[in-house]
Amino acid sequence: MSGFEKLSRREFLQTTGIASGGLVFAMTLGYPRSAAGASNVAPSVYVNIRDDDVVEIYCHRSEMGQGIRTSLPQVIADELEADWDRIELLQAPGDAKYGDQNTDGSTSIRKHFDLLRTAGASAREMLIAAAAMEWGMPAAELVARNHAIHHEASGRSAAYGDLVASAAELEVPEDVTFKDPADYRYIGKPMDLIDGVAMTTGAGIYGTDTVLPGMLYASVERCPVFGGTVKSVDDAKALKVAGVEQVVQMPDGTSPPGYNPLGGVAVLASNTWSAEQGRKALAIEWETGLNAEYDSASYRQQLVDTSHKEGKTVMNRGDVNAAFGTADRVIEADYYAPHLSHAPMEPPAASAMMHEDGSVEIWAATQDPQSIQGTVAALLGIDKTQVKINVTLLGGAFGRKSKADFSAEAAWLAKKTGKPVKVSWSREDDIRHGYYHTVSAQYLKGALDDEGNTTAWLHRSVFPSIGSTFSAEATGPANFELGLGMIDNPYAVPNMRLESGDAKAHVRIGWLRSVCNIYHAFAVCSFADELAHEAAADPRDYLLRLAGSPRKVNPADDGAEYSNYGQSLDVHPIDTARYAAVIRKVSDMAGWGRNLPDGHGLGISVHRSFLSTVGAVAEVRVDGEGKLHVEELWIAIDAGLVVNPDRVAAQMEGAGIFGMSLALHGEITAKDGVIEQGNYDTYPVIRMSEAPKAINVHIMDVDAPPGGVGEPGVPPVAPAIVNAYFAATGKRVRELPLKKAASAWLLQCAPSTGGRSSA
Amino acid sequence: MAIEFTLNGEPQSHDVDPQMPLLWVIRDIAGLTGTKYGCGKALCGSCTVHVDGNPVRSCAFPVSAAAGMSVTTIEGLSANGDHPVQEAWRELNVPQCGYCQSGQIMTAAALLERNPNPSEAEIATAMSGNICRCGTYTRIRKAIYRAAGGES
Numbered sequence: 074m075s076g077f078e079k080l081s082r083r084e085f086l087q088t089t090g091i092a093s094g095g096l097v098f099a100m101t102l103g104y105p106r107s108a109a110g111a112s113n114v115a116p117s118v119y120v121n122i123r124d125d126d127v128v129e130i131y132c133h134r135s136e137m138g139q140g141i142r143t144s145l146p147q148v149i150a151d152e153l154e155a156d157w158d159r160i161e162l163l164q165a166p167g168d169a170k171y172g173d174q175n176t177d178g179s180t181s182i183r184k185h186f187d188l189l190r191t192a193g194a195s196a197r198e199m200l201i202a203a204a205a206m207e208w209g210m211p212a213a214e215l216v217a218r219n220h221a222i223h224h225e226a227s228g229r230s231a232a233y234g235d236l237v238a239s240a241a242e243l244e245v246p247e248d249v250t251f252k253d254p255a256d257y258r259y260i261g262k263p264m265d266l267i268d269g270v271a272m273t274t275g276a277g278i279y280g281t282d283t284v285l286p287g288m289l290y291a292s293v294e295r296c297p298v299f300g301g302t303v304k305s306v307d308d309a310k311a312l313k314v315a316g317v318e319q320v321v322q323m324p325d326g327t328s329p330p331g332y333n334p335l336g337g338v339a340v341l342a343s344n345t346w347s348a349e350q351g352r353k354a355l356a357i358e359w360e361t362g363l364n365a366e367y368d369s370a371s372y373r374q375q376l377v378d379t380s381h382k383e384g385k386t387v388m389n390r391g392d393v394n395a396a397f398g399t400a401d402r403v404i405e406a407d408y409y410a411p412h413l414s415h416a417p418m419e420p421p422a423a424s425a426m427m428h429e430d431g432s433v434e435i436w437a438a439t440q441d442p443q444s445i446q447g448t449v450a451a452l453l454g455i456d457k458t459q460v461k462i463n464v465t466l467l468g469g470a471f472g473r474k475s476k477a478d479f480s481a482e483a484a485w486l487a488k489k490t491g492k493p494v495k496v497s498w499s500r501e502d503d504i505r506h507g508y509y510h511t512v513s514a515q516y517l518k519g520a521l522d523d524e525g526n527t528t529a530w531l532h533r534s535v536f537p538s539i540g541s542t543f544s545a546e547a548t549g550p551a552n553f554e555l556g557l558g559m560i561d562n563p564y565a566v567p568n569m570r571l572e573s574g575d576a577k578a579h580v581r582i583g584w585l586r587s588v589c590n591i592y593h594a595f596a597v598c599s600f601a602d603e604l605a606h607e608a609a610a611d612p613r614d615y616l617l618r619l620a621g622s623p624r625k626v627n628p629a630d631d632g633a634e635y636s637n638y639g640q641s642l643d644v645h646p647i648d649t650a651r652y653a654a655v656i657r658k659v660s661d662m663a664g665w666g667r668n669l670p671d672g673h674g675l676g677i678s679v680h681r682s683f684l685s686t687v688g689a690v691a692e693v694r695v696d697g698e699g700k701l702h703v704e705e706l707w708i709a710i711d712a713g714l715v716v717n718p719d720r721v722a723a724q725m726e727g728a729g730i731f732g733m734s735l736a737l738h739g740e741i742t743a744k745d746g747v748i749e750q751g752n753y754d755t756y757p758v759i760r761m762s763e764a765p766k767a768i769n770v771h772i773m774d775v776d777a778p779p780g781g782v783g784e785p786g787v788p789p790v791a792p793a794i795v796n797a798y799f800a801a802t803g804k805r806v807r808e809l810p811l812k813k814a815a816s817a818w819l820l821q822c823a824p825s826t827g828g829r830s831s832a
Numbered sequence: 833m834a835i836e837f838t839l840n841g842e843p844q845s846h847d848v849d850p851q852m853p854l855l856w857v858i859r860d861i862a863g864l865t866g867t868k869y870g871c872g873k874a875l876c877g878s879c880t881v882h883v884d885g886n887p888v889r890s891c892a893f894p895v896s897a898a899a900g901m902s903v904t905t906i907e908g909l910s911a912n913g914d915h916p917v918q919e920a921w922r923e924l925n926v927p928q929c930g931y932c933q934s935g936q937i938m939t940a941a942a943l944l945e946r947n948p949n950p951s952e953a954e955i956a957t958a959m960s961g962n963i964c965r966c967g968t969y970t971r972i973r974k975a976i977y978r979a980a981g982g983e984s
């Protein structure tokens with residue numbers, strides 16, 4: 074088995090419930106079909122070629138802005154030699170038979186590219202075989218081209234739809250031949266967005282747009298302190314609000330929280346506004362519990378204190394202490410980065426209704442429909458197969474919508490009330506009850522010899538772990554988290570020790586676009602810049618020195634456990650030659666070394682994550698009042714093969730803005746356990762007025778398998794800005810967000826004047 | 833007492849709390865979901881509609897204030913989704929997740945109605961009330977130039 078198989082029409086109807094005839098393929102994720110039948114098959118993608126010549130493609134990944142609903146069919150259609158205008162894209166529901174649907178970790182192309190190609194190529198070869206059979210010709214004389222099989226010598230041809238009946242009789246080929254990349258029609262081409270019309274006419278349906286017959290609109294008041302519970306509730310006033318139909322106390326949250334609802338009190342009404350008004354009229358007394366002592370200021374000090382003590386060694390090369398002892402100069406730095414909220418434009422939203430057979434059907438803006446199935450099945454005491462998930466468009470996600478909690482709220486309320494229910498989180502709900510990007514303190518110490526070479530590098534990373542959301546035992550950084558930007562340090566430093574320190578979580582911690590790479594890149598790329606200045610070297614040239622000779626780095630050589638984003642280091646190496654090429658390219662794009670106007674500075678940063686390497690140069694301007702402006706960004710990405718260069722460019726542009734938001738503004742803080750921010754006024758993000766005049770993107774032309782794209786643009790942005798700010802002002806910022814540090818200085822002193830050149 | 837206005841040319845009469853923001857009347861009562869909620873406090877622009885031609889944050893605009901007026905949402909901006917702003921948006925593939933884009937397009941269309949050739953600074957002023965968390969600003973700027981008949 075090639076991990077790919079053909080389904081009969083009847084099986085297809087059973088598995089998808091969609092009545093359409095034709096040739097249907099189900100791909101598996103490497104599970105061979107057992108002799109007994111289909112029970113252990115996990116198909117991931119369906120291609121259905123209908124006899125009316127339409128090719129249906131099922132997208133099993135969630136669209137959240139990365140463009141997967143365009144890129145995924147590009148791969149299949151190209152290998153299939155299908156006509157783009159005769160493709161019909163269907164969104165797959167949540168079901169294990171589609172294999173891995175968790176749209177997270179920038180995996181959709183890097184982990185699925187070969188699978189998708191195989192789907193297209195197998196279908197193409199079967200259509201060729203069908204024509205060969207019908208025409209009594211050798212398959213080798215036939216070619217597939219633009220939705221038809223052709224026999225060039227005789228000029229004979231047949232449309233795909235006309236070959237479906239014969240092809241359905243054939244076995245799926247064991248091995249397929251992929252197209253010569255020179256013949257690609259869609260892969261590597263900037264195909265227009267499949268959802269372009271829907272997204273510009275208001276027709277796109279997102280999680281919050283579901284309308285079900287007789288539906289109630291729910292708004293949930295949750296305890297302001299994570300882990301708290303309802304002591305008492307008086308709902309008399311709420312029930313008097315026009316439109317309010319019911320008030321329901323939610324089940325208490327769990328410890329650890331996992332994906333379960335947070336508890337609280339739900340107000341259900343005939344429209345969103347009434348539900349919110351009713352909620353405001355609730356009188357609730359809370360039992361706030363242990364996290365009521367969570368205070369960001371004192372917690373920060375704990376993290377920093379821990380980072381100053383010897384931690385748990387996760388990688389060691391050479392002997393850093395000996396090198397520090399004999400160094401010409403030693404420098405140290407503390408870096409701090411706060412909690413962040415995803416704040417996707419569409420706050421979490423899901424709808425649910427019970428069916429008469431006891432099953433529940435959910436419509437959700439979700440990155441991970443199968444985790445909803447598991448969470449809801451456990452919560453309602455039903456089987457996973459009784460939880461049907463329809464995946465809508467996602468109005469942004471960034472990791473927040475990997476979590477099932479809001480969908481589980483809708484399902485639980487639908488069961489409780491016996492009516493269809495839509496749960497919509499307000500912006501305040503989103504910002505105050507998130508799965509936050511973690512808060513971190515990092516300590517770095519470096520040694521320089523008398524020629525300015527870095528001879529030793531000590532890096533300690535301290536933060537509460539994502540693991541704490543799922544296990545009470547997770548009291549400190551997990552290995553997979555340290556592998557996101559710390560353990561995979563590519564620098565050619567002879568003595569290097571990497572350590573971690575424990576920290577307890579007081580809020581739900583989750584992954585946010587590029588995850589730990591955000592703070593690790595901030596510290597590593599800032600410290601590289603600090604070392605360059607200490608060595609009186611140009612920061613770009615110094616980065617090339619740190620990259621060292623062209624080689625492939627394997628953290629295991631220095632005793633680290635490193636999973637390389639779940640893919641092989643042979644196929645996706647930490648390749649310092651490619652890293653150096655990105656440094657050169659992005660600095661050339663930005664005109665590195667040119668003379669700059671007064672108050673301007675250039676900063677550079679390069680970081681590999683999700684198997685792609687991204688370099689960023691920022692040009693900042695500090696105005697007469699000391700205010701910082703990001704004038705322009707240059708971004709170069711080595712993602713190996715790219716399927717849709719326009720979507721890759723868009724992801725880099727978006728990452729530039731997302732990175733600017735967290736570099737300049739993003740900070741979530743807690744006081745007495747309560748999150749102090751609540752909307753875009755207190756949790757600002759970049760707006761048009763702050764957007765750079767251009768974000769210039771270059772995609773490196775590299776013959777290598779695809780890396781990730783959605784996340785790796787983010788990590789280098791903040792350090793590039795911080796380094797540029799230093800170039801412009803001589804002030805080193807070691808904490809995010811930068812605007813806070815910069816405005817503190819503003820209060821203290823007049824701005825330094827006089828720009829420096831980037832060197 | 834019922835509040836009357838027109839929505840994309842259709843007469844409407846809704847007996848609702850006069851304080852209910854126009855956004856929720858459009859979405860939950862009239863059933864047009866192209867207009868989006870993003871903040872509820874006039875901070876993000878996702879909910880932008882035109883009221884008698886002016887761009888309005890419908891989340892902070894009581895329905896009573898729309899009485900007797902003509903309300904246009906993204907669904908009614910053009911007959912076939914072919915307003916020059918919509919076309920420019922598609923030609924430059926502006927949307928990422930797309931969620932903010934109804935509001936961006938409505939704000940941009942109102943800007944160009946008032947000012948057919950906006951400068952970069954005028955675009956920044958007009959568009960800065962519209963957040964795009966996906967970060968499509970540089971393309972939005974280009975698409976506005978294009979819709980205005982400029983290059984890009």
Ligand code: FES
Pocket residue numbers: 868869870871872873874875876877878879880889890891892
């Ligand atoms: S929802 Fe109205 S401005 Fe944000």
Ligand code: FES
Pocket residue numbers: 138418468469927928929930931932933963964965966967968
């Ligand atoms: S396109 Fe996603 S918020 Fe603008």
